[in-house]
Amino acid sequence: MRTRRSRFRLLALAAPVVVVLAAGCGGNVPAGGGTERTGDAVDGAITVFAAASLTVPFTDLAARFEEAHPGADVTLTFAGSSDLATQITEGAPADVFASADTRNLDRVEAAGLLAGDAVRFATNTLELAVPSGNPAGISSLADAARPGVKTVVCAQQVPCGAVTAQVEEAADVDLTPVSEESSVTDVLGKVVSGEADAGLVYVTDVRAAGNAVLGIPLPEAAGAVTTYPIAALADSEDTATAQAFVDYVLGADGRAVLGAAGFGAP
Amino acid sequence: MSGASLPRWVVAIAVVGGLFVVLPLAALALRVDWPRFVPLVTSESAQAALLLSLRTSLTAAFLCVVVGVPMALVLARTAFRGQRLVRSLVLLPLVLPPVVGGIALLYTFGRRGLLGSSLHALGVDIAFSTTAVVMSQAFVALPFLVLSLEGALRSAGTRYEAVGATLGAGRWTVLRRITLPLVLPSLVSGVVLSFARALGEFGATLTFAGSLQGTTRTLPLEVYLQRETDPDAAVALSLILVGVAIAVVGVAHRVRPLGVSAMPLIRPASERDPVR
Numbered sequence: 001m002r003t004r005r006s007r008f009r010l011l012a013l014a015a016p017v018v019v020v021l022a023a024g025c026g027g028n029v030p031a032g033g034g035t036e037r038t039g040d041a042v043d044g045a046i047t048v049f050a051a052a053s054l055t056v057p058f059t060d061l062a063a064r065f066e067e068a069h070p071g072a073d074v075t076l077t078f079a080g081s082s083d084l085a086t087q088i089t090e091g092a093p094a095d096v097f098a099s100a101d102t103r104n105l106d107r108v109e110a111a112g113l114l115a116g117d118a119v120r121f122a123t124n125t126l127e128l129a130v131p132s133g134n135p136a137g138i139s140s141l142a143d144a145a146r147p148g149v150k151t152v153v154c155a156q157q158v159p160c161g162a163v164t165a166q167v168e169e170a171a172d173v174d175l176t177p178v179s180e181e182s183s184v185t186d187v188l189g190k191v192v193s194g195e196a197d198a199g200l201v202y203v204t205d206v207r208a209a210g211n212a213v214l215g216i217p218l219p220e221a222a223g224a225v226t227t228y229p230i231a232a233l234a235d236s237e238d239t240a241t242a243q244a245f246v247d248y249v250l251g252a253d254g255r256a257v258l259g260a261a262g263f264g265a266p
Numbered sequence: 267m268s269g270a271s272l273p274r275w276v277v278a279i280a281v282v283g284g285l286f287v288v289l290p291l292a293a294l295a296l297r298v299d300w301p302r303f304v305p306l307v308t309s310e311s312a313q314a315a316l317l318l319s320l321r322t323s324l325t326a327a328f329l330c331v332v333v334g335v336p337m338a339l340v341l342a343r344t345a346f347r348g349q350r351l352v353r354s355l356v357l358l359p360l361v362l363p364p365v366v367g368g369i370a371l372l373y374t375f376g377r378r379g380l381l382g383s384s385l386h387a388l389g390v391d392i393a394f395s396t397t398a399v400v401m402s403q404a405f406v407a408l409p410f411l412v413l414s415l416e417g418a419l420r421s422a423g424t425r426y427e428a429v430g431a432t433l434g435a436g437r438w439t440v441l442r443r444i445t446l447p448l449v450l451p452s453l454v455s456g457v458v459l460s461f462a463r464a465l466g467e468f469g470a471t472l473t474f475a476g477s478l479q480g481t482t483r484t485l486p487l488e489v490y491l492q493r494e495t496d497p498d499a500a501v502a503l504s505l506i507l508v509g510v511a512i513a514v515v516g517v518a519h520r521v522r523p524l525g526v527s528a529m530p531l532i533r534p535a536s537e538r539d540p541v542r
Binding site: 080082086150152155157158177178179180181182186189190193194195 | 377
């Protein structure tokens with residue numbers, strides 16, 4: 001399965017700046033990785049594979065990057081980190097990989113596909129999300145474990161589920177979830193629709209959901225921080241632009257945009 | 267190959283098209299970790315998913331028969347204003363993305379849904395239950411049964427039913443002794459197809475029912491989840507689903523000839539001797 005919504009530049013409509021920019025390069029045809037580049041010029045077309053939780057900040061960062069480097073064209077592909085890692089190891093053309101956990105980036109590294117070292121660029125922590133109005137009156141992780149409370153979590157097999165298990169252990173709470181979803185966005189969806197009374201999601205998911213959910217910070221989550229690594233990929237046809245994008249995410253602009261989305265500094 | 271009257275390039279394109287369907291299945295089979303195949307497909311979670319899938323799909327297929335047969339009869343044997351519109355609406359889940367079906371079910375039977383809020387007040391919660399899985403499956407599978415049965419009813423015509431009625435048979439007798447036996451093979455293939463569709467249901471289940479081992483995590487959801495950590499397990503389980511699909515298609519194709527030999531009356535209209 002291949003996810004490529006990014007070509008549409010989904011959130012390009014969000015900021016007026018971006019709209020102007022999009023109008024500016026409307027005539028440009030993405031290079032699609034035709035010619036091998038060896039120079040240092042940052043003006044090529046790159047494809048960035050990024051974890052789904054990075055959708056909001058990376059869409060913004062890609063637009064800013066294109067603005068700062070005329071001629072550069074960033075195509076974003078968002079999906080679950082393990083999907084992206086599998087696609088990269090199966091030969092999908094990507095220039096940069098930003099993963100929501102170190103495990104999946106390690107898989108790509110083990111396959112010998114990294115151009116350099118992976119760098120940690122953001123952190124995320126879990127929070128309890130409850131539907132607006134908090135119908136079940138949840139205020140702690142223990143409340144979410146009460147009988148009759150419908151709590152939804154990520155399955156152990158996915159990164160957010162592994163962190164959930166750590167948080168449960170730290171809080172000495174044993175949740176009996178009504179559903180173990182395969183992605184954090186599915187957990188959030190069950191909370192937003194009001195089907196679930198509570199769900200364990202990332203702080204950034206609560207921030208992105210706006211008024212639809214209420215976030216309840218978990219003191220126990222502080223010890224189970226998810227780290228996001230980023231790396232340029234070895235098979236890139238434009239290593240200069242790929243590395244420049246990585247540096248941009250690690251730089252001041254990247255920090256500011258990620259911080260605004262709720263991500264912590266590593 | 268007989269029938270060589272076709273231009274060669276048509277045959278060539280057909281072969282490419284055939285490969286397009288068959289090659290991915292072969293690639294899947296090639297990726298199977300055969301030494302681990304049996305342990306992978308008999309793991310606790312895999313068994314729970316397989317059993318749940320069979321249970322829910324059979325229930326969904328049964329539900330499809332219970333409501334789908336009357337629906338097909340009404341569509342084929344009655345005429346009313348807006349019938350074409352009704353038929354199109356009934357067949358809608360066939361072309362609708364399943365995830366859209368899931369969202370629609372959620373807004374109908376979910377806790378804050380159209381009917382769900384009343385059900386919730388009565389103490390009935392459907393979301394996150396096996397019932398939700400069956401409903402998702404029946405929603406997407408129903409058109410298969412209605413479509414195949416209605417087509418059969420129309421092509422079978424009403425001649426035998428009319429004769430039966432003139433000989434004094436009541437409506438129920440005509441339905442039971444003439445109409446339904448006439449379309450039995452199509453009914454069986456419709457059941458098999460709706461069962462298969464229910465077995466493969468993913469999007470609506472994921473959206474509406476959630477995913478919990480033994481309760482709502484059917485085989486396709488298990489495949490989707492295993493893929494995260496154990497691609498070998500996902501491939502092995504996928505192959506099971508491919509096997510079931512092949513068996514189902516085989517049965518659906520076999521049903522008609524079997525039916526013909528058992529009951530001379532029920533050959534499709536096109537094969538029937540015009541003189542008799």
